[in-house]
Amino acid sequence: MAHKRLLIPGPTDVLPEVLLQQTKPMIGHRGDDYTKLYTGIIDKLQKYFNTKRNITVLTASGTIWMDITGRNMVKKKALACVNGAFSERMYLTIKDCGKDVDALVVDWGKAIKPEMVLERLKGGNYDTLAICQNETSTGVRSPVNEICQAVKKEYPDIMIVVDTVSSAGGDLIEPDVMNADIVFTSTQKCFALPPGLSIGIVSDAALERAKQVPGRGHYTDLIAIFDYYAKKQQNPTTPNVSLMYALDYQLNRMLAETAQKRYERHLAMAEMTRKWATDHGIEIFPEKGYESVTVTTLKNNLNKNIGDLNKALGKRGFQISNGYGALKDKTFRIGHMGDWTPDEIRSLLLNIEDIWGL
Amino acid sequence: MAHKRLLIPGPTDVLPEVLLQQTKPMIGHRGDDYTKLYTGIIDKLQKYFNTKRNITVLTASGTIWMDITGRNMVKKKALACVNGAFSERMYLTIKDCGKDVDALVVDWGKAIKPEMVLERLKGGNYDTLAICQNETSTGVRSPVNEICQAVKKEYPDIMIVVDTVSSAGGDLIEPDVMNADIVFTSTQKCFALPPGLSIGIVSDAALERAKQVPGRGHYTDLIAIFDYYAKKQQNPTTPNVSLMYALDYQLNRMLAETAQKRYERHLAMAEMTRKWATDHGIEIFPEKGYESVTVTTLKNNLNKNIGDLNKALGKRGFQISNGYGALKDKTFRIGHMGDWTPDEIRSLLLNIEDIWGL
Numbered sequence: 027m028a029h030k031r032l033l034i035p036g037p038t039d040v041l042p043e044v045l046l047q048q049t050k051p052m053i054g055h056r057g058d059d060y061t062k063l064y065t066g067i068i069d070k071l072q073k074y075f076n077t078k079r080n081i082t083v084l085t086a087s088g089t090i091w092m093d094i095t096g097r098n099m100v101k102k103k104a105l106a107c108v109n110g111a112f113s114e115r116m117y118l119t120i121k122d123c124g125k126d127v128d129a130l131v132v133d134w135g136k137a138i139k140p141e142m143v144l145e146r147l148k149g150g151n152y153d154t155l156a157i158c159q160n161e162t163s164t165g166v167r168s169p170v171n172e173i174c175q176a177v178k179k180e181y182p183d184i185m186i187v188v189d190t191v192s193s194a195g196g197d198l199i200e201p202d203v204m205n206a207d208i209v210f211t212s213t214q215k216c217f218a219l220p221p222g223l224s225i226g227i228v229s230d231a232a233l234e235r236a237k238q239v240p241g242r243g244h245y246t247d248l249i250a251i252f253d254y255y256a257k258k259q260q261n262p263t264t265p266n267v268s269l270m271y272a273l274d275y276q277l278n279r280m281l282a283e284t285a286q287k288r289y290e291r292h293l294a295m296a297e298m299t300r301k302w303a304t305d306h307g308i309e310i311f312p313e314k315g316y317e318s319v320t321v322t323t324l325k326n327n328l329n330k331n332i333g334d335l336n337k338a339l340g341k342r343g344f345q346i347s348n349g350y351g352a353l354k355d356k357t358f359r360i361g362h363m364g365d366w367t368p369d370e371i372r373s374l375l376l377n378i379e380d381i382w383g384l
Numbered sequence: 385m386a387h388k389r390l391l392i393p394g395p396t397d398v399l400p401e402v403l404l405q406q407t408k409p410m411i412g413h414r415g416d417d418y419t420k421l422y423t424g425i426i427d428k429l430q431k432y433f434n435t436k437r438n439i440t441v442l443t444a445s446g447t448i449w450m451d452i453t454g455r456n457m458v459k460k461k462a463l464a465c466v467n468g469a470f471s472e473r474m475y476l477t478i479k480d481c482g483k484d485v486d487a488l489v490v491d492w493g494k495a496i497k498p499e500m501v502l503e504r505l506k507g508g509n510y511d512t513l514a515i516c517q518n519e520t521s522t523g524v525r526s527p528v529n530e531i532c533q534a535v536k537k538e539y540p541d542i543m544i545v546v547d548t549v550s551s552a553g554g555d556l557i558e559p560d561v562m563n564a565d566i567v568f569t570s571t572q573k574c575f576a577l578p579p580g581l582s583i584g585i586v587s588d589a590a591l592e593r594a595k596q597v598p599g600r601g602h603y604t605d606l607i608a609i610f611d612y613y614a615k616k617q618q619n620p621t622t623p624n625v626s627l628m629y630a631l632d633y634q635l636n637r638m639l640a641e642t643a644q645k646r647y648e649r650h651l652a653m654a655e656m657t658r659k660w661a662t663d664h665g666i667e668i669f670p671e672k673g674y675e676s677v678t679v680t681t682l683k684n685n686l687n688k689n690i691g692d693l694n695k696a697l698g699k700r701g702f703q704i705s706n707g708y709g710a711l712k713d714k715t716f717r718i719g720h721m722g723d724w725t726p727d728e729i730r731s732l733l734l735n736i737e738d739i740w741g742l
Contacts (some may be wrong), residue, residue: 029409032410032412034412034413035411036624037410037411037413037622038410039409040408040409040410045406045408045409048403048406048407049400049404049406050403050627051387051397051398051403051405052390052395052396052397052398052572053390053392053395054392054395054579054703055395055579057703078723085443085444085445085579085580086443086444086448086603087443087603087621087622087623088621088622089480089602089622090444090603090604090621092603093601093602093603093604096601097601115602118602119601119602119603122599122600122602122605123599123601123607124598124599127539186470186716187410196504205498214410214622214624215473220406220625220626220627221413221443221622221623221624221625222580222623222624222626222627223627228456234483240482241480241481241482242480243451243454243455243480243604244447244450244451244473244476244477244480244481245444245447245448245450245451245477245604246451246601246603246604247480250480263445263446263447263448264394264395264445264446264447264570264572264579265445265579265580266578266624266627267395267578267579268403268406268578268581268626268627269578269579269624269627271624302555302578327526345412345415346396351509364429376397382605
């Protein structure tokens with residue numbers, strides 16, 4: 027069977043030339059060749075995100091950063107903002123790390139906003155705040171620059187952790203403007219790479235905090251990770267060398283396109299999808315003004331069978347997503363991230379129109 | 385520059401046909417195609433290791449299993465057997481997880497033996513025991529079948545964790561004979577795959593224990609991992625799909641060769657290396673009778689410059705390893721693992737002979 031174009035909210039398709047990077051012969055991860063590869067990657071990530079902050083690439087999915095948050099940031103108590111399945115996973119993970127955590131819960135489809143967070147932080151004695159910038163489950167984009175700036179102004183000692191798993195590399199993520207302490211993402215979304223690596227952008231303050239939190243373990247210990255990098259410019263544990271080659275190559279492509287142009291391309295795909303939906307009477311699920319630019323969640327207000335749609339699309343070589351969890355049949359999601367272009371999204375939308383007879 | 389054959393104790397070379405598996409187009413990890421791929425892998429691993437025990441493949445290096453040990457097994461106190469750098473890492477990781485742990489320390493180069501362990505367990509109130517079957521840093525192979533059987537007989541409630549990172553897939557690892565509770569390994573050693581995945585073979589008793597240990601986190605939570613597998617036959621977090629394709633393909637090759645024949649091939653390479661060393665007056669570092677079959681550590685009793693040897697070998701297309709840590713110049717290590725054959729090891733040894741004028 028022919029390959030289906032993955033227009034789901036990750037993983038996304040990976041270009042053949044990028045996949046091919048993974049066929050380079052293996053090298054040892056304790057030698058100079060690897061040091062050159064890895065330090066080059068860190069430099070390119072700093073350039074792409076326009077920051078001089080500490081960056082590491084871990085051989086693990088993005089979720090490990092939720093464990094890292096629980097193990098390294100939370101001394102007494104965290105506040106986790108929950109507006110979907112992945113922000114809820116952060117809340118649960120911090121709890122499962124044995125740490126005290128409260129949830130600021132808003133309805134799925136709504137964004138987290140600065141005033142909500144400030145209100146909730148009052149007198150709460152929190153030392154850590156977690157926010158998901160782009161909720162993959164709902165297609166909601168929260169204004170993290172504004173939230174982080176507002177919180178840092180009033181509570182400079184609160185460590186802020188921002189999940190940009192399904193947005194960094196597509197949406198415009200600015201760690202220095204945000205001034206968050208940990209910003210993390212994964213390779214299989216807007217970076218358009220296979221899954222298997224996650225990236226963390228980490229402030230000096232976060233490392234200071236980590237030093238004060240015992241029980242960080244080894245694989246999840248930010249101090250072990252950055253100490254080893256400072257000493258040897260390598261990873262403390264064995265990295266996925268094949269995928270590092272692919273990341274290095276893809277970063278060259280991303281830098282050539284520029285972060286700004288990638289953002290504009292993702293925005294164009296999102297706006298095209300939203301306009302198409304509105305033109306055909308399909309309602310947009312997220313709160314107006316807070317729509318993701320990497321995944322568009324639409325209401326199933328035409329009462330179609332989304333499973334049937336995906337079957338029909340599958341025959342034509344496309345795959346989209348149903349809603350997440352409780353929203354499974356009430357919404358559907360179109361991922362437009364990574365290396366996709368507006369022309370390719372148009373092709374998908376024309377096919378949905380045709381299948382549904384819109 | 386031409387590629388150097390990696391005759392180091394991992395990573396090892398990966399066959400081009402195996403690397404090519406990583407260029408398959410991406411698929412979603414929540415769909416039927418992935419379920420089929422992943423359940424197939426688990427079946428093949430159970431076949432290869434001749435066990436019906438629970439198996440999982442994690443997107444992380446083998447070290448994560450040290451965190452998993454600390455987070456899931458240790459209720460009150462662990463005993464970690466330390467006879468090299470990687471068994472020491474287990475000890476330190478359990479400690480860094482905030483758990484109480486003692487070390488049974490023997491000199492580097494010596495094996496852990498059943499009587500030592502039984503003696504030390506007496507009255508120690510330990511609930512967890514960790515042993516490294518094949519110490520990559522020293523080339524020592526400890527008799528884990530005998531140790532585990534002896535311990536399980538006297539202390540059935542102690543959870544035993546066995547590190548087979550640099551041996552499983554080459555040396556004969558028999559989880560059912562051993563009757564350990566967690567046996568873990570990585571893909572970049574005897575499996576001859578790129579790094580990025582680790583495999584854990586887990587007893588039902590280990591899962592019962594994990595349920596009693598709070599603070600397991602999410603990425604390192606055995607219950608989350610196996611509950612998700614029971615419910616959906618997938619991974620709770622995003623797996624490295626590209627590397628799963630390569631693992632699936634390589635398992636077909638491993639099953640075709642058989643675990644027994646792979647062991648015999650590795651043993652033949654080890655015996656050839658040891659005989660060659662002895663014939664040329666080079667002493668074998670590990671205690672007699674406890675030599676690894678996947679990595680041979682030799683004493684530098686001829687007082688050669690190992691760095692110079694590796695440079696000269698590099699020009700001829702080979703790479704071996706110096707000693708580990710404090711043994712850097714006192715020993716050198718030849719890795720003969722994965723898909724290497726005795727003929728290829730002979731070629732390396734002839735070149736060392738020639739360079740050193742032996």
